[in-house]
Amino acid sequence: MTADTASKSKKSPEAPEEEVATPAKHPSVVAVEAELSxxxxxxxxxxxxDYRGxxxxxxxxxQARRRVDAVSLEYLTRMILLPSxxxxxxxxxxVLEQEAKRAQQEVEMVDVEEKQDDKSPQAQVAPAEAxxxxxxxxxTEAELPGGGAYIRLMILIWLMDNERNLDLSSLKLTEVARELVDRLQKLNQRSLDAINAKGLFYYSLLHEREGTLRSIRPLLYRSYRTSVLKQDRxxxxxxxxxxxxxxxxxxxxxxxNKLYSKTQFPDTRTNAxxxxxxxxxxxxKAVQLEYSDAYSRLxxxxxxxxxxxxxxGFRISAYKFAIIVELLMGEIPDRSVFAQSDLQKPLKLYYDISGAVRKGSVNDFESIVEAHCSEFRRDGTLSLIxxxxxxxxxxGLRGINLSxxxxxxxxxxxKLGLNSREEAAGVVSKAIADGVIDATIDDDGDFMQSSWSTDGYSGSSPQRHLHKRIAFCLQLHTETVKAMQYADTSMLGGNNNASNDADELAQLLDLDGSDLDDDDELDF
Structure with a gap:
């Protein structure tokens, strides 16, 4: 070992260099980068x-809806879109310019306060500079009309989300949506089919909020006819x-019902x-008294x-109708439906309705319906209830018959809350004729005589339950097979390079993705 080497080994290890913290990107900058991607x-x-992209x-x-803000959208409007x-x-x-200017001023005020408090390196970079x-x-929209349509769609969604916080006295969102729909229909490009569908959805949603849905039916009819002719699924x-x-x-x-009977839902569609x-x-189907079919679809x-x-919101609404339809079928919903943490409060009234039906308490049922009539009407379930x-x-008759x-x-x-004995006798007679209860009426003694049955397997109930379970399993198997995706073998025929084919196939499958994941929205 040389003297220089020995002297170096005796030196204490150097202290680690202090890492210089780079300023974090402002959310507006992150949003702009994501939208440019x-x-x-x-x-x-x-x-x-390949329009799957x-x-x-x-x-x-x-995700983009939660990410964008006024600063990012104003920048994209200025840099991407054609002049107004x-x-x-x-x-x-x-409106965008005013909101972007206000947001920029807030960022500058935060920077000044942090400098006064001697807070440094973690401050975010001001969006105007970054x-x-x-x-x-x-x-740009001049060379990529589809990109311009996408940015306009994002602006429409942002205006809808922030409508309460913005001054839109000189602006009607239905007009903004109509301009977007008209622009997309004039472009008439197959690459814009998905954007066109979203634009029509938000156009309808805005009219629904204003209560003017009937006025847009001609546009929806024309658009549907065009989409069928173009095979725009x-x-x-x-x-x-x-x-x-x-x-x-x-x-x-x-x-x-006429529309449903004369149309067919396309096979290549999203799960949403x-x-x-x-x-x-x-x-x-529930309104048409086809309860089994309605319950299956719900x-x-x-x-x-x-x-x-x-x-x-979609699941809550679907559960409300499914619960009422199940009750109309003569069955009681499982308690686990109401025990879900995110559904306990929204389904509380329907839990009470189910309890009243299970107990056969006419008084409880009528009091619940009378007290919450407006809520059931808003849900659209009042007529079914x-x-x-x-x-x-x-x-109630089943309970009396068993007791x-x-x-x-x-x-x-x-017990049933009826008005007269004659009405009670009529109800009991109808229940006996329908097979709801097994009993007889003694007209001389004016009473109902129950007939006891000791064999629980003598009726058709076990067979119905078994058929219901088997039908569910078969339907689930059929849907699973239909949902499977297979690679197009024609893609692999003309290229001898197997690795390139595999890479291309992987990219296509990645572009296609799943139709409905946890972040897909139903906008319900």
Missing amino acids: SLRLIAQSVASK VNRVIRGLP ASKVEDAWRK LPSSVPSNL ISQATLLNLLLRNYLYYSEYDLA EFAKYLYYIGRL TQAIRKSPQGEVGR GRLHHNVIKA YSKVPMEEVMQ
């Missing part, structure tokens, strides 16, 4: 004529759901749209909806 993906998809961008709308060509666009551009000074020309599924929702909003069930379709048809819609916070009155009476071997009609009248 989305525009690049749209450009690549249009260039390769555009569909992937649209599936990412829930209408008064409506001038109005929303002005935003890119230019964007590639191939991402995405818009076709969306528009069919919008038309069904339009009819159900005004309780026009005959028109909804299929869940909506099942929900609407389930409601329609439960399928619940299973196909995302189980997280996303789509919670009105049909439950007979089920409550039947449940008493012989009971006077006077007591039956009191």
Whole structure:
């Protein structure tokens, strides 16, 4: 060992250098970078004529919706979109500029306060200084109309989300949405099918909020006819759901049934749209007294909806109708349905209704309906709940039949809350004729005589339950097989390089993705 080496070994280890903390990116900068990446993906998809990339961008709308703000949207408007060509666009551009300026002032005030408090390195970079000074020309609306339509869609969604906090006195969101829809229909590009479907959805949603859904039916009819002729499956599924929702909003069930009977839901559709379709048809079937079919479709819609916070409103509405339909079928919903943590409060009234039906308490049932009539009407279940009155009476009769071997009609009248003994006798006679209870009426003694049955397997109930379970398993198997995706073998025929084929196939499958994940929205 040399002297120099020995002297170096005796030196104490050097202290670690202090890491210089880089300023964190402002959320507006992150949003701009993410949206520019989305525009690049749209450009690549249009260039390769593989529009699944555009569909992937649209599936990412829930994340983008939470990410964008006034600063990022104002920047994208200024750098991407063409100059304004209408008064409506001038109005929303002005709103964006005002909100972006206010947000910029807030950032500058925070920076000043942090400097005064001697807080340093972790301060975020002001968005005006950190935003890119230019964007590639191939991402501008002049060269990429689909990218411009996507940015306009994001602006519409942002205006809807922040409507209460903005001064929109000189701006109607329905006009903004109509301009977007008209622009997309004039472009008439297959690459914009997914964006066109979303634009039509929000256009309908805005009119629903204003209570003017009937006024947009001609546009929906024309758009649906065009989507069928163009074989635009995405818009076709969306528009069919919008038309069904339009009819159900005004309780026009005959028109909804005619539309359902003369149309076919496209096979290549997203799970979100299929869940909506099942929900609407389930409601329609419930009104038409086809309770078994309605319950099957509603439960399928619940299973196909995302189980997280996303789509919670849709699941709540579907559960409400499914509970009432199950009660109308003469069954009591399982307690586990009401025990779900995110559904306990919204389904409290329906839990009370189920309890009243189970007990057969007519008085409790009528008091609940009378006290919460407005809420049931708002949910759209009031007419179905009105049909439950007979089920409550039947449940009460079953309880009386099991509890008493012989009971006077006077007591039956009191327990069921009926007005006279004659009415009680009529109800009991109808229940006996329908097979609801096994009993006889003694006219001389004016009482009901129960007939006891000791063999629980002698009836058809076990067979019905077994058939129900087997049918559910077979239906689940069929849906699983239909949902499987297979690679297109023609893609692998002309290329001898197996690794390149595998990479290309992996990219296509990644672009296609799943139709409905935890972040997909149902906008219900």
